[in-house]
Amino acid sequence: MSSQFDVFADDEDAEMGELDKLALVEYHNEIHRVFKQNPEGAKLLDRWFKDHVMTPTVIPGNSTEAHGIREGSASFVRHIMLTIDLVENNYNQPTT
Numbered sequence: 001m002s003s004q005f006d007v008f009a010d011d012e013d014a015e016m017g018e019l020d021k022l023a024l025v026e027y028h029n030e031i032h033r034v035f036k037q038n039p040e041g042a043k044l045l046d047r048w049f050k051d052h053v054m055t056p057t058v059i060p061g062n063s064t065e066a067h068g069i070r071e072g073s074a075s076f077v078r079h080i081m082l083t084i085d086l087v088e089n090n091y092n093q094p095t096t
């Protein structure tokens with residue numbers, strides 16, 4: 001059974017060439033450098049987390065489209081945070 005941490009587990013990913021996998025790993029490392037190793041990037045990610053993840057997605061009176069946009073923003077931030085976790089755990093599932 002695959003999880004969100006099985007980066008290369010999907011059938012589509014199984015067909016990836018080694019160069020594609022290396023490019024994906026480099027992409028993940030770049031995200032880690034920008035948002036974890038760089039103080040300004042870490043500060044920005046913290047602000048995005050508070051503004052987009054820790055605030056409600058659905059706000060009474062907003063349109064369905066607005067709800068979707070807010071969820072998309074939160075999903076983007078969660079993706080960055082998941083990528084940082086993947087890099088720090090060498091693509092192993094974190095123990096929680």
